[in-house]
Amino acid sequence: MTNRNARDDVYNIIYEKEAAQILAADLYYPGCLSLGRKQVKAEAAASWTRPYDMRIVHSKRWTAAEDQVLLQSDDVVAVAEKLGRSEQSCRMRRWRLRNSRMLPPSTH
Incomplete structure (x- = not known):
């Protein structure tokens, strides 16, 4: 914190x-x-x-497009492979997005 x-x-x-x-x-x-x-x-x-x-x-910054891919799939393993990121990184990012620990991805 x-x-x-x-x-x-x-x-x-x-x-x-x-x-x-x-x-x-x-x-x-x-x-x-x-x-x-x-x-x-x-x-x-x-x-x-x-x-x-x-x-x-x-560190590789997350993009809004990557956030969308992550949020639209329940298969973290597949998303991690698709995005070239670790499963843990994807799990943590998704948790942060879903629990309002950061701004939601922009859809513009």
């Missing part, structure tokens, strides 16, 4: 790994005006290297 922070009542967005390095480089470029403690964190992010045994995970 995502919660707002206690101090400001806002959501904190987290960037990690290479995405954090890209964002930090854009925000804290050489010679920029910044708080010292933030500059130190940006430099720490820039010096991070991915461990050789840490795999890179590329």
